[in-house]
Amino acid sequence: MNNRYPRTLLIVVLFLFCMLPSLFSADYSQNYTGLSLEFQKNDIVQSAREKDYLSDNNINLIFIYGPEFSDPLRFRAGAGMYELSKYYINGGIELKIFEFLNSAHAKAFGLYLIGDLKMGLDYVDASAKAEVFVPVSSISGIQLGVGVQYGWKPFFCLSYSAGVYPLITD
Amino acid sequence: MLKKIILASILVALIMTFTSCSVIFQSQDGNLGYFPEASGQPVGSFSESKELWYVISPMLLNLNDTNLKLDELIRTGLAPYKADFAKDVKIIEGYTFFDFVISYFVPIIGRETITVEGEAYQQ
Numbered sequence: 001m002n003n004r005y006p007r008t009l010l011i012v013v014l015f016l017f018c019m020l021p022s023l024f025s026a027d028y029s030q031n032y033t034g035l036s037l038e039f040q041k042n043d044i045v046q047s048a049r050e051k052d053y054l055s056d057n058n059i060n061l062i063f064i065y066g067p068e069f070s071d072p073l074r075f076r077a078g079a080g081m082y083e084l085s086k087y088y089i090n091g092g093i094e095l096k097i098f099e100f101l102n103s104a105h106a107k108a109f110g111l112y113l114i115g116d117l118k119m120g121l122d123y124v125d126a127s128a129k130a131e132v133f134v135p136v137s138s139i140s141g142i143q144l145g146v147g148v149q150y151g152w153k154p155f156f157c158l159s160y161s162a163g164v165y166p167l168i169t170d
Numbered sequence: 171m172l173k174k175i176i177l178a179s180i181l182v183a184l185i186m187t188f189t190s191c192s193v194i195f196q197s198q199d200g201n202l203g204y205f206p207e208a209s210g211q212p213v214g215s216f217s218e219s220k221e222l223w224y225v226i227s228p229m230l231l232n233l234n235d236t237n238l239k240l241d242e243l244i245r246t247g248l249a250p251y252k253a254d255f256a257k258d259v260k261i262i263e264g265y266t267f268f269d270f271v272i273s274y275f276v277p278i279i280g281r282e283t284i285t286v287e288g289e290a291y292q293q
Contacts, residue, residue, distance in 0.1 A: 027262050027285070035274050103193060104264045104282055134183070137226045138193075138280050139265060139273045162274045167264025167283055169219045 028105045032066030034163030043153045058082050060090050072096035088120025106139045107163040126150045193228045195237050195261055202241050208255055210291035216247030219285040225278055236284050243286040253290035260287045
């Protein structure tokens with residue numbers, strides 16, 4: 001009786017395999033496009049000790065582009081400011097660990113590893129972080145992350161984020 | 171009290187998460203049907219697109235019901251051919267780059283595009 005299950009499973013897998021061409025229609029771009037507005041609270045250990053939660057933070061607006069050839073690696077470019085006064089440009093890479101898309105091919109859930117380099121006239125920083133995306137609407141969501149800055153200082157990051165494989169219409 | 175607030179927040183988050191993942195498609199007046207025995211002469215293919223506006227998710231607050239009026243899109247696609255029915259109908263839902271920018275920068279309000287493609291037939 002139990003020998004029927006592997007055969008059934010095989011049939012289901014074959015069926016799904018046959019469905020693949022129709023599921024991944026050519027109507028969607030194969031290049032990922034995303035945006036992220038990030039708030040980063042730096043050196044959270046020191047801030048918690050001193051109960052100083054409003055200083056030592058960054059705000060960034062990042063454009064994320066993931067061409068098909070580099071998948072699961074995506075590229076990040078944007079700008080930001082430290083403590084609303086020191087401006088810089090931001091470049092980095094994002095590694096998709098796993099990601100689920102909704103029926104409109106927008107990001108629905110995911111886990112990412114991100115490396116960033118911030119460079120300005122009076123501000124330089126490098127950081128690495130892990131972020132998880134949770135949807136709050138059909139296209140956008142909240143991305144929560146933790147990471148370390150240059151000097152192994154831990155930080156916390158909260159982002160308003162969205163990403164899609166855009167629909168291409170004639 | 172705090173426990174109730176946390177539970178309510180989790181419930182709201184779960185509802186938003188699940189409603190953000192699905193859209194229902196249907197016709198306005200039941201004109202969308204499956205008739206495998208229908209036969210006719212193929213006269214061409216069509217592709218019609220229309221925007222769908224919503225608040226948070228089409229399942230929560232739909233502003234123009236494009237996903238519920240697919241027969242309108244099919245009828246528009248058949249009109250140039252003076253066709254009677256469509257076969258091999260394909261419904262595609264997604265965000266164009268413009269939809270994406272609007273939906274991202276205008277919080278809560280969202281816009282996506284629904285495309286209906288198919289083959290037009292005359293009887």
